[in-house]
Every structure is written in C-alpha cells, then in structure tokens.
Amino acid sequence: MSLKQAYEPYFKIGTSVSWRNLESEQAKDELKKHYSSITAENGMKPMFYLDKEANQANPEKYKSEPALKFDIPRKFLDFAKENGLALRGHVLVWHNQTPFWFFKENYEDDMEAPWADKETMLARMEHMIKGVLTFVQTEYPGLVYAWDVVNEAVEEREEQGWRQRSGWYQTIGEEFLLYAFRFARKYAAEGVKLFYNDYNTMLPFKRDFICENILKPLVAEGLVDGMGMQSHLVLGAHSLVDYEKALHRYGSFGLEVQITELDIHVTDPSEKGMKELADAYGELFRILLRAKKEGKANVTSVTFWGMKDDESWLTGFRREKSYPMLFDDNYGEKAAYHAVIKAVEEV
Ligand code: GLA
Numbered sequence: 001m002s003l004k005q006a007y008e009p010y011f012k013i014g015t016s017v018s019w020r021n022l023e024s025e026q027a028k029d030e031l032k033k034h035y036s037s038i039t040a041e042n043g044m045k046p047m048f049y050l051d052k053e054a055n056q057a058n059p060e061k062y063k064s065e066p067a068l069k070f071d072i073p074r075k076f077l078d079f080a081k082e083n084g085l086a087l088r089g090h091v092l093v094w095h096n097q098t099p100f101w102f103f104k105e106n107y108e109d110d111m112e113a114p115w116a117d118k119e120t121m122l123a124r125m126e127h128m129i130k131g132v133l134t135f136v137q138t139e140y141p142g143l144v145y146a147w148d149v150v151n152e153a154v155e156e157r158e159e160q161g162w163r164q165r166s167g168w169y170q171t172i173g174e175e176f177l178l179y180a181f182r183f184a185r186k187y188a189a190e191g192v193k194l195f196y197n198d199y200n201t202m203l204p205f206k207r208d209f210i211c212e213n214i215l216k217p218l219v220a221e222g223l224v225d226g227m228g229m230q231s232h233l234v235l236g237a238h239s240l241v242d243y244e245k246a247l248h249r250y251g252s253f254g255l256e257v258q259i260t261e262l263d264i265h266v267t268d269p270s271e272k273g274m275k276e277l278a279d280a281y282g283e284l285f286r287i288l289l290r291a292k293k294e295g296k297a298n299v300t301s302v303t304f305w306g307m308k309d310d311e312s313w314l315t316g317f318r319r320e321k322s323y324p325m326l327f328d329d330n331y332g333e334k335a336a337y338h339a340v341i342k343a344v345e346e347v
C-alpha cells in the first residue's frame with residue numbers, strides 16, 4: 001500500500017521536489033508510487049521567475065511591469081505534467097527568496113538605494129502575480145490546484161505581529177496582504193485555490209493573529225480558499241494538542257486546510273528515536289483524519305518537505321544531522337512510514 005493509495009479517500013499526499021529529484025529515475029519512481037502532488041522546493045519562488053538581468057538592464061522600461069522568466073519553473077511544471085502529478089504553486093508574495101533589488105526604485109543591487117514607492121510596488125506586485133498565473137494557466141491549464149499567495153507575513157514572537165522587515169511591508173505596509181489576494185483572485189482561473197501559508201501556525205498567539213488579522217478580512221472579501229500550515233515540527237517541542245486546536249480553528253472559517261511543508265526534526269536515529277518519530281507522525285495523521293471525518297477541518301492535501309532523510313533541508317538549517325522523514329537515505333520505509341499508513345485504520 002502506498003501513501004497516496006492509503007489516503008486517496010481523504011486528501012492528496014504530496015512532497016517537495018528538488019532539482020536533483022527531477023534528474024533521478026529512482027526519485028521519479030518513488031514520486032509516482034507514493035505521491036499525488038508536488039511542490040517545487042525552490043524552483044517556483046520569486047527569485048527564479050523575476051528576471052534580474054532584464055530588469056536591471058532596463059529599469060525604466062520595466063519599472064512597473066517587471067520582466068519575468070520561466071525556464072526554471074517550467075522544469076517542475078513539465079515534470080508534474082509528464083508524470084501525472086498535481087502541483088501546489090509555491091510561492092507568489094514572500095519576504096524571503098525574493099531578491100531585495102526587486103523592491104528598489106531602479107532595481108539596484110545596492111542595499112542603500114531608495115525603495116520603490118508604494119504605487120510602483122503595487123503595480124509590480126500586480127504584474128508579477130498576473131504574469132505568473134497567466135503563464136501557468138495558459139501553458140499548463142488545470143495543473144496547479146492551489147497557490148501560496150502570501151507566505152509568512154507574521155513574526156514568530158508573541159509581541160511582534162506583522163513581519164515588518166519584509167520588503168513588501170516596508171514598501172506597501174500591512175495592506176500588501178490584502179492587495180496580493182485581490183490580484184491573485186483577479187487573475188486566478190476558476191477552481192484554483194488561494195492560500196495563506198505560514199510556519200508555527202499551531203502557536204496560540206500566532207494562530208489568533210492569523211485568524212483575526214489575515215483570515216477574517218480575507219474571508220470577508222471572499223479572497224481566500226485555504227489556510228496552509230507549513231508544519232516544520234521538532235520532535236517533543238511542539239504540542240499536538242495545540243496543533244489540533246489550531247487546525248480546527250482554521251477549519252471553522254469554512255476554508256480548506258493544507259499541510260504544506262511537513263517534517264519533524266529529530267537527531268536520534270536509534271530504534272528508540274525512530275519509534276518516537278513514528279508515534280508523532282501517527283498521532284499527527286490521526287488528528288488530520290479525525291478532523292476530516294468529523295468535519296472539523298476540510299484537509300485537502302498533506303505535503304512532506306522532502307522524500308528522504310538525507311535530502312531534508314533540516315540538517316543544514318539546524319546544523320545537526322536530522323532524520324525527519326518517512327524514508328531513510330535509500331528510500332527505505334521507516335517506522336514512521338508504517339505509522340502513517342496504519343493511522344488510516346485507526347481512525
Ligand atoms: C519555508 C518556506 C519553504 C522553504 C522552507 C525551508 O517554510 O515556505 O519554501 O524555504 O522554509 O526549506
């Protein structure tokens with residue numbers, strides 16, 4: 001029984017995909033076996049579709065209508081299409097992996113150069129969103145079922161609120177979020193679902209901030225279809241009780257919920273460590289299945305952030321070897337894999 005078969009009655013099962021994966025026959029086989037959806041780990045982030053060379057060569061011409069290029073996104077879109085996989089679009093408006101020159105008046109590489117003004121940035125935002133959505137929808141109709149329209153607009157500490165250091169916030173102010181969704185709604189094809197996506201979305205203060213300041217106003221204008229819970233978890237550090245509460249809160253808006261970047265950091269590869277990891281994954285999937293079955297949250301897809309341990313970003317990010325995935329370095333099924341499969345029978 002593969003992951004996607006086990007979960008077929010409930011939600012899509014996805015994984016992030018790297019450049020390396022696209023070139024590996026083994027990865028391709030695993031992708032086709034276990035997953036029904038992919039997300040480009042990096043290749044569809046703004047830094048890969050904003051055309052630095054063209055914009056900097058002719059900043060006057062492209063001032064309000066930035067030049068875009070799609071050679072890299074195309075690789076992931078082609079791959080999904082050729083292999084019968086659905087694709088989560090990640091990402092349109094984000095502070096990170098969006099080059100800082102994009103926010104500068106004349107696209108300068110110079111940190112000291114003046115920011116573009118609000119009107120210009122709104123025009124750039126609209127043009128970028130329109131361009132990306134139109135490209136994808138024209139060349140790959142029906143392939144992308146959801147977009148992370150805005151990623152990570154909220155800070156991670158209680159008193160902080162909006163992420164004010166973001167170039168989007170700096171140039172447009174907090175309304176950047178509303179505008180991003182307005183533009184996305186304007187250009188998205190029918191049926192393409194628009195998501196707000198963030199990490200640590202189970203923390204009560206962050207959950208409340210998102211519900212109050214992001215989802216409520218977006219729902220009021222009919223601009224959002226779903227909440228993305230990234231779910232980069234750390235074994236033992238995150239409360240799954242809080243996780244379940246947050247899932248139900250987001251679900252109570254009548255929105256879809258997608259788990260968009262799931263992994264659970266753990267440094268102990270012993271049988272004991274891997275059993276603890278399996279228990280956490282089992283519990284998490286029981287929470288997701290219960291929510292779905294009881295109508296507490298309409299979970300529509302669950303995406304792992306990587307297919308196997310040695311490819312996880314966590315080892316680099318945490319600076320310690322991590323064993324966070326369902327499959328070991330050789331795609332071997334770990335206890336966590338079996339726990340996730342078993343969860344289906346337990347709920
Ligand atoms: C965030 C982003 C992802 C990715 C991860 C780390 O969660 O949304 O695109 O960059 O960080 O890999």
